[in-house]
Amino acid sequence: MIEARNIVKRYGELEVLRGVELDIAPGEIVSIVGPSGAGKTTLLHIIGTLDLPDEGSVRYDGTDVLKLKDKEMARFRNRNIGFVFQFHQLLPEFTMLENVAIPALIGGDNRHEAMERARALLERMHLADRLDHKPSQLSGGECQRVAVARALINSPKVILADEPSGSLDSQNRQELHQLFFDLRAELGQTFIIVTHDEGLAAQADRTLHMRDGVIVDQTIRNAPTA
Numbered sequence: 491m492i493e494a495r496n497i498v499k500r501y502g503e504l505e506v507l508r509g510v511e512l513d514i515a516p517g518e519i520v521s522i523v524g525p526s527g528a529g530k531t532t533l534l535h536i537i538g539t540l541d542l543p544d545e546g547s548v549r550y551d552g553t554d555v556l557k558l559k560d561k562e563m564a565r566f567r568n569r570n571i572g573f574v575f576q577f578h579q580l581l582p583e584f585t586m587l588e589n590v591a592i593p594a595l596i597g598g599d600n601r602h603e604a605m606e607r608a609r610a611l612l613e614r615m616h617l618a619d620r621l622d623h624k625p626s627q628l629s630g631g632e633c634q635r636v637a638v639a640r641a642l643i644n645s646p647k648v649i650l651a652d653e654p655s656g657s658l659d660s661q662n663r664q665e666l667h668q669l670f671f672d673l674r675a676e677l678g679q680t681f682i683i684v685t686h687d688e689g690l691a692a693q694a695d696r697t698l699h700m701r702d703g704v705i706v707d708q709t710i711r712n713a714p715t716a
Contacts, residue, residue, distance in 0.1 A: 491516040491647065491680060492537065493512070493513055494536075495548075497545070497548070498544050498545035499529070499543050500544050509704065510533055514680060516647075516680055518695050520697070521696075522534070523684075523698070528700040528702065531652055537682065538571050539555055539556070539567045542556060550566075568644060570648065572644070572649045573649075574649060574650070574654045576657055577657055578625070578636065585621065585622050586621055590636060591607070594644055597644060604643070607643055617635060620636075631666070647680060648679065648682065655685070655690060681694075695710075696709065
């Protein structure tokens with residue numbers, strides 16, 4: 491599904507990624523671990539088209555998305571990739587319902603239909619009684635479940651998560667981890683998760699170990715089926 495080839499990224503004289511090669515199968519849950527500064531988040535951003543490499547290609551189902559024009563790339567990202575960040579990145583002036591619907595509205599969907607899909611997702615996340623609340627009125631765990639619902643609103647093929655449980659307590663962390671695996675089982679989403687959480691990393695089908703801008707090793711638990 492995803493093929494990254496010879497990904498190189500530099501910031502001035504600093505080479506953050508040094509020829510990364512990566513393949514992700516459909517429906518796979520992959521965790522990426524390594525020390526701070528290893529290049530994990532930079533790699534995730536490039537896979538998600540939020541940043542561009544200095545060299546290399548990223549292909550989704552054979553299409554090199556980094557060669558798309560800006561508007562085409564933005565549309566591809568909106569329709570095919572969902573993002574979950576460590577601090578949820580919800581817009582404080584909007585309700586939970588509005589926050590979840592925003593990617594669908596940006597994509598040009600009918601407002602009523604977008605709101606109905608957002609409502610259904612929030613109900614799925616057990617947040618039916620929080621639709622009109624704003625982020626400041628919710629707990630950290632609730633906000634992160636809203637962020638997951640927002641990532642799912644356009645039924646993307648892949649979810650990219652950057653330290654998704656890093657700001658949560660142990661109970662909310664475990665609930666979020668379980669949610670990812672439940673979603674994969676129910677919806678078939680592919681997950682790529684950058685994490686320092688050893689428990690989450692160990693649950694993934696495969697763990698990629700990064701150091702100094704390259705993938706140095708991997709741990710395979712469940713090999714993807716053809």
